Amino acid sequence: MATRQNLYFIMIASWAFAGLACKPPGAKALFNGEKLLQKGNAEAAIIEFEKAVQILPEEWRAWNYLGLARHRADDLNGASEAFQKSVKIAGERGNSPDHPSFVLYFNQGRLNLDRGRLADAQRQLHTFASQKxxxxxxxxxxxxxxxxxxxxxxxxxxxxxxxxxxxxxxxxxxxxxxxxxxxxxxxxxxxxxxxxxxxxxxxxxxxxxxxxxxxxxxxxxxxxxxxxxxxxxxxxxxxxxxxxxxxxxxxxxxxxxxxxxxxxxxxxxxxxxxxxxxxxxxxxVSPDAVGLDSDVGLPLTNRFSALxxxxxxxxxxxxEESSAVKIDRPSLLEEREDLPSSAELIPPVAVSETGGGQATSSSLPEQSMPIVVPEISGVARYKYIKPQRPKPVAVENPKRLDSMFNQAFHLYQIKEFDKAITGYRGLLEINPAHQQAHVNIAITMQVKGDVKASLSAYEKALAINPFSQPAREGFASALNQSGFFIDAAVEFHKLLKVHRDNVPAHLGLGVLYAQHLNQPDKAEYYYRRVLELNPQHSEAANIRRWLYNKSQ
Missing domain, CATH: 1.25.40.10 (Tetratricopeptide repeat domain)
Incomplete structure (x- = not known):
């Protein structure tokens, strides 16, 4: 980053956090680091905050401040590591808007914006702004x-x-x-x-x-x-x-x-x-020109140096705008391909859902293809339940929650699907806003054949995180399996708005437009995108054969 500017920094009121009183060296290091950061000396602040995390290794705030200082010093990878450590220590508490560690969504979102990881930045900033x-x-x-x-x-x-x-x-x-x-x-x-x-x-x-x-x-x-x-x-x-x-x-x-x-x-x-x-x-531009007023009690940054x-x-x-693919040819489909029937289950540690996982070009929005799926007579439509986003709660024993999640995941791996679902539901009784549990319930239902029952679970997962790739992908796949072809296409389009290069979404849209929605030109566009993204895809031969037949 060529331009270096003052970091907007807020000290948490009274520094009253666990372990501070009994470890004065850690408190001193944090205080010194905060003063240095306010003066614009990020490098010196990093030294103090690194002392603090050595003395207070299980204090999420210390790691959060270290992340802020590294971000200010343009050590973006180091900042990400510090924030990830803070997220891990905060655990489920960080999902509650009432807990101070909820600010990590904002701080990680700002960091990912500067790193160009736009999908993660949008998801994290949306999560924070929806509550604050x-x-x-x-x-x-x-x-x-x-x-x-x-x-x-x-x-x-x-x-x-x-x-x-x-x-x-x-x-x-x-x-x-x-x-x-x-x-x-x-x-x-x-x-x-x-x-x-x-x-x-x-x-x-x-x-x-x-x-x-x-x-x-x-x-x-x-x-x-x-x-x-x-x-x-x-x-x-x-x-x-x-x-x-x-x-x-x-x-x-x-x-x-x-x-x-x-x-x-x-x-x-x-x-x-x-x-x-x-x-x-x-x-x-300078932070003063932006006029970002402070929020009491939140250590945030308004850094502009990476625009x-x-x-x-x-x-x-x-x-200059891209135009949508024109649809003016009759259907020439003679072959059928199946959509993926299930999504990959989220393992116990899923950085992309809980932290700042890397976003590649697939994180960019699909701009050239607007979501316009026509109504077709005889095609059933799904009635969305539109659940409210459950309010996150502070978890008193995060380790117990992690253990319950791991146990349910293990039951899924050994194909004890009903027991796995019961395990995830038990976890949701403690924390109804545990997004991964909702996703894994939906995926498990889909795998065991209860596809229509999985739809409401996917909706609940998406209400918590509308940018979740496995949730959106699984929801679209389940809608297709249930015969809700128009709605499946809409959901695949939503997925591509955030993950432009998602191959299952392109393949799914190709199949839907070719087999069910009678729009072969759109099908051709998405089939060709599959071949561009993965020339060795398992369906590549079938796609090429379909494209050849269409051209005749």
Whole structure:
């Protein structure tokens, strides 16, 4: 990370945590580390926090602070290790919004956002914000949606953040960028202007406003060119080193508005040279400019140093969109493939569900294929029960809960399915919000043949974590097995919104569109994606044969 900035850090009130009073050296190290971190000396703070975790190895707060300091020092892998240790120590307590360790969802989400692990970041930030709706939590959730490409959700969440605090110019600017992506030009202009009212010399918002007038609003927009010229003029006045191409763009506008100012080169040729303008609108900004107010009692970070720099031309390219696959051919299907009948059971330790597991390209959203599944006469529809997310509870004996989970998992492994389900249900009596237990009940039911009974269990698991890959994948598979083909397709599409390269989802959609939904062109798209992602897939030969028959 090239840009290093002050970490927003909050000390837990009174430092009253278990073991502190009887281990003053640990408390001293934590206190010293917190002071150093407040002064911006993350490297020295790390040394103090590492002393603290040696003295207090079973204190989740010490590891959490170490994770925050390493994050501030750009040691992202080290930060992840510290947070994972903190999560492990906190155990089931960390799933309760009433327990201080619930903040680990936020801290891990922020870290994963900086690491580019967008699916994990979105899941963790969503979990935190769903229980702790503050300006800060909503802002960073909106950032996760935006970076994941879900502009509609980003827009909604930015608005919620602004409802909490309407005085942040950065949030207004980001909100404007999202509206620009959604082609809401008047809304984008309003947002950029609001950012400038709060911070008149906010160069990013000023340039975005100018580019919006010049490149994006309709040609018949009143005084478009004059407004663009004035916005560029203000930007250059406040910015001695403007973004590349801005001066030429402004000169071209001046020539068009006042032909007497033209010197030599034709306006048309000048405009042709102005398509590669770098706005740098996502450059790092100071935490003070963002205005992220503190939340009492929560050690959070508002670090901006890792905002993506690969989208510097986003304002000039935002209108480019992928089109959905057209459906205009009759069904040519003559062969049948079966969808996977079950998902893999979650083992006792599942980092991807409880921590910050790595997200690859499969974590990126599916943007080119909107979820539009037509109604088909004679195809049954599933009636969703839409359960409420159970409220997490503080577990007095986490080790007992882990033991119960391990025992149930063992019973599943030896095919004692009914006993395994009973074991998981016993665990849920203690903690109804144990998401893995709900998933494993559903998978076990599906494996033993009670497919329709598994559907409600999958719904309960998804109510707790809507971004869970095994839960969404298993739910879609069970819907297909139950004959709810339209709903199965919808769920596979939802899965691809978060895990773009998920092969079972692509295969499932290929089969559904080919065999049940009479849309062979869509089937072809998803079958070809399976071959792209895994040319040696067990169904590759059947897929290639189907594609050949379709082409004849």
């Amino acid at each position: 709706q503050t300006f800060k939590s909503l802002f960073w959730l909106a950032e996760a949606f935006r970076q994941n490409g879900d502009m509609l959700q980003a827009q909604k969440t930015y608005r919620l953040a602004l409802d909490e605090n309407n005085s942040s110019p950065v949030v207004h600017n980001r909100h404007g960028l999202v509206q620009l992506k959604l082609k809401n030009y008047s809304g984008a202009i309003t947002s950029f202007r609001q950012a400038l009212e709060l911070q008149p010399e906010f160069n990013h918002a000023q340039l975005n406003l100018a580019l919006t007038y010049h490149l994006h609003v309709p040609a018949d927009y009143p005084n478009r060119e004059t407004l663009a010229f004035e916005a560029f003029k203000t930007y250059i006045k406040n910015n001695p080193e403007p973004a590349v191409g801005v001066q030429k763009m402004m000169d071209a506008l001046e020539v068009k508005l006042d032909p007497t100012a033209a010197s030599s080169a034709s306006l048309e040729n000048t405009n042709n040279e102005l398509v590669e303008v770098s706005t740098n609108q996502f450059a790092a 993506p720099t690969t989208e510097n031309n986003a304002v000039t390219t935002v209108t």
